Amino acid sequence: xxxxxxxxxxxxxxxxxxxxxxxxxxxxxxxxxxxxxxxxxxxxxxxxxxxxxxxxxxxxxxxxxxxxxxxxxxxxxxxxxxxxxxxxxxxxxxxxxxxxxxxxxxxxxxxxxxxxxxxxxxxxxxxxxxxxxxxxxxxxxxxxxxxxxxxxxxxxxxxxxxxxxxxxxxxxxxxxxxxxxxxxxxxxxxxxxxxxxxxxxxxxxxxxxxxxxxxxxxxxxxxxxxxxxxxxxxxxxxxxxxxxxxxxxxxxxxxxxxxxxxxxxxxxxxxxxxxxxxxxxxxxxxxxxxxxxxxxxxxxxxxxxxxxxxxxxxxxxxxxxxxxxxxxxxxxxxxxxxxxxxxxxxxxxxxxxxxxxxx
Amino acid sequence: xxxxxxxxxxxxxxxxxxxxxxxxxxxxxxxxxxxxxxxxxxxxxxxxxxxxxxxxxxxxxxxxxxxxxxxxxxxxxxxxxxxxxxxxxxxxxxxxxxxxxxxxxxxxx
Numbered sequence: 019x020x021x022x023x024x025x026x027x028x029x030x031x032x033x034x035x036x037x038x039x040x041x042x043x044x045x046x047x048x049x050x051x052x053x054x055x056x057x058x059x060x061x062x063x064x065x066x067x068x069x070x071x072x073x074x075x076x077x078x079x080x081x082x083x084x085x086x087x088x089x090x091x092x093x094x095x096x097x098x099x100x101x102x103x104x105x106x107x108x109x110x111x112x113x114x115x116x117x118x119x120x121x122x123x124x125x126x127x128x129x130x131x132x133x134x135x136x137x138x139x140x141x142x143x144x145x146x147x148x149x150x151x152x153x154x155x156x157x158x159x160x161x162x163x164x165x166x167x168x169x170x171x172x173x174x175x176x177x178x179x180x181x182x183x184x185x186x187x188x189x190x191x192x193x194x195x196x197x198x199x200x201x202x203x204x205x206x207x208x209x210x211x212x213x214x215x216x217x218x219x220x221x222x223x224x225x226x227x228x229x230x231x232x233x234x235x236x237x238x239x240x241x242x243x244x245x246x247x248x249x250x251x252x253x254x255x256x257x258x259x260x261x262x263x264x265x266x267x268x269x270x271x272x273x274x275x276x277x278x279x280x281x282x283x284x285x286x287x288x289x290x291x292x293x294x295x296x297x298x299x300x301x302x303x304x305x306x307x308x309x310x311x312x313x314x315x316x317x318x319x320x321x322x323x324x325x326x327x328x329x330x331x332x333x334x335x336x337x338x339x340x341x342x343x344x345x346x347x348x349x350x351x352x353x354x355x356x357x358x359x360x361x362x363x364x365x366x367x368x369x370x371x372x373x374x375x376x377x
Numbered sequence: 378x379x380x381x382x383x384x385x386x387x388x389x390x391x392x393x394x395x396x397x398x399x400x401x402x403x404x405x406x407x408x409x410x411x412x413x414x415x416x417x418x419x420x421x422x423x424x425x426x427x428x429x430x431x432x433x434x435x436x437x438x439x440x441x442x443x444x445x446x447x448x449x450x451x452x453x454x455x456x457x458x459x460x461x462x463x464x465x466x467x468x469x470x471x472x473x474x475x476x477x478x479x480x481x482x483x484x485x486x
Contacts, residue, residue: 074433077456141387148396155408162412162470168456176457200386208382 020046025358029058033136033362036372040365044358052353054346056376063377067336072098072306072327073172075336082338083374084165085128086316088121090338091170096250097312097325098172106300108252110174112293115252117160117167119282119289124153125317126275126282127198129369130205133272136362137214142204149197156190159183174299184290195283202276215269219352219364222266229347233319234278235368237262238270245315256288268367275369278317305331316341318369340374407472412455414475415448419486421467422446428459428468438483446486450478 023044029037037058043051063082067075079094080087092114099106131146154164160179161169169177179187205211221231226239236243237260244260246253261277263270306327313322319341326335345368352364398405407413424446429439436452437459439445460468 070433074431074458077433077454077458142383145386145390151396158408158411160410162410162457163455166454168412176461204382204386207379209380211382 022050027361027365031362034365034370036370038365038370038372040353040361042353042358042361047358049353049356049358049361052350054350056346056372058376059373060376063338064336067333069332071331072333073302073331075333076171077168079338080166080168080170082377083340083371085125085371086121086318086321086374087165088117088161088167088170089314089316089321091167092118092251093312093314093321093323093338094325095170095172096314097310097323098306098327100310100312101306101308101325101327102172102302102304104173104300104302106174107297108294109178109296110298111252112289113175113177113179113298114170115256115289116179116286116293117157117169118251119285120153120157120160121167122282122317123194123279124150124157125369126279127153129275129317129366130201130272133363133366134205134211136366137211139211142201142211146201149194149201152190152194152197156187156194160187171299173302174297176299178298184293188287188290191283191286195280198279198283202279205272205276212269214360214363215272216265216267218268218360219356219367220265220267221348221352225351226266226348229351230344231319231348232341232344233316233369234271234274235319235345235348238274239266240264245313245320248313250314252289252292255292256285258285268363271367305329306333309335318342318371318374319344338374338377340371340377342368342371342375345370346375405474409472411472411474412457412470413472414450414470415453415455415459416469416471417446417448417486418467418469419446421465422486423465425464427462427464431458431462433458447483448486449481449483450475451481 025042025044027040027042029039039055041053042049076091076094080091082090127146127150131143134142158164160183161167169175221239223240226236240262242260242262246258261274263273307329309326311324313320321341322339324337327333349368424439424441424444426439426441429437434452434454436449438447457470460470
């Protein structure tokens with residue numbers, strides 16, 4: 019038996035630009051135990067909600083995360099609309115679906131790039147981000163922002179997509195889809211990529227359920243669970259089947275995300291074909307009184323918002339449980355027994371977003 | 378098992394122009410509809426202070442008495458809320474993102 023050493027990973031680490039700290043108990047080259055600690059960038063959102071108007075708070079909610087910003091805003095708005103019993107126009111629901119799926123594509127492409135960077139494939143990283151840039155251009159043209167969309171508001175959507183813009187968007191998506199096929203082919207079939215991913219960090223189906231994994235981490239372990247099945251926004255009217263794999267390893271998680279890229283393109287096409295004409299927002303009168311749990315599927319997994327209002331313009335309680343927070347226990351399980359060199363890859367396979375987690 | 382799956386892509390991109398631009402020398406193409414710098418048509422402004430009250434980041438300061446409209450560019454998040462609520466529609470977001478600044482002074486109109 020070798021000597022045990024504790025190696026600190028993070029909060030500043032070249033592989034992950036976000037502040038998570040993990041103490042790795044190492045014996046020779048094997049990680050025996052991983053002890054995570056978070057709390058470096060807590061922003062006190064629970065207190066802020068008592069000072070901001072509930073309509074203005076959507077700007078703060080969007081800024082919880084820089085990657086799934088739109089879906090954070092959407093989750094918040096859906097929660098408030100549910101408390102206030104607001105029925106938003108059908109067109110707004112479709113617009114939210116389209117922007118939500120665009121944000122999923124850009125988030126997954128970002129993750130694929132970071133993943134390639136983590137296992138040392140620099141040119142693949144650059145190409146993933148080049149394609150992501152084209153998606154960001156689509157987002158900027160339709161919403162006005164590249165990362166912070168700012169197009170969701172309580173009662174509907176803030177902007178509309180014109181028919182000309184929609185035709186252009188679909189045409190551009192075809193180009194993006196072709197490029198994505200080339201990149202996904204490398205991730206799925208290249209021998210050096212497979213060598214780094216196959217059989218690394220296996221989570222069994224039972225473990226994934228008992229540790230509370232969400233999103234692609236859960237779906238890669240054979241559980242076809244997706245919050246989009248709750249039929250929020252326009253998902254009830256679209257043909258949607260969650261993607262799942264049975265491997266449970268890093269390759270499986272990568273494959274789920276790759277397949278979801280094309281699924282999102284398909285969902286945008288379906289939504290563009292079915293989008294009805296009409297109003298994009300309803301007038302909001304009154305203040306929220308009541309409480310609600312809002313659950314939405316983000317690129318990283320399920321996000322849960324608890325919102326409570328007491329009839330004044332400020333909410334009394336607000337809490338967000340983000341997907342990364344739920345995926346930390348499975349990560350700790352994966353890290354136990356892995357090789358030290360696999361730690362960066364494993365940390366990235368859950369698609370960590372620490373700023374989300376600490377709010 | 379396929380080996381070096383990326384060769385086609387790499388070969389193709391060897392003969393193409395880079396997608397990046399040399400930014401400060403070559404300005405970024407403005408995307409129509411982008412939410413950029415906030416602009417005000419001050420001749421049409423009635424100094425009603427609605428934008429000042431609604432701004433989520435308190436970037437605006439409107440003085441009704443002295444007829445002054447001031448903005449803190451570093452606080453403005455270009456959300457467009459003021460543009461929506463303006464009764465005279467004299468505020469607009471331009472696609473241009475403005476120039477870098479070194480001072481924290483407020484801009485007065």
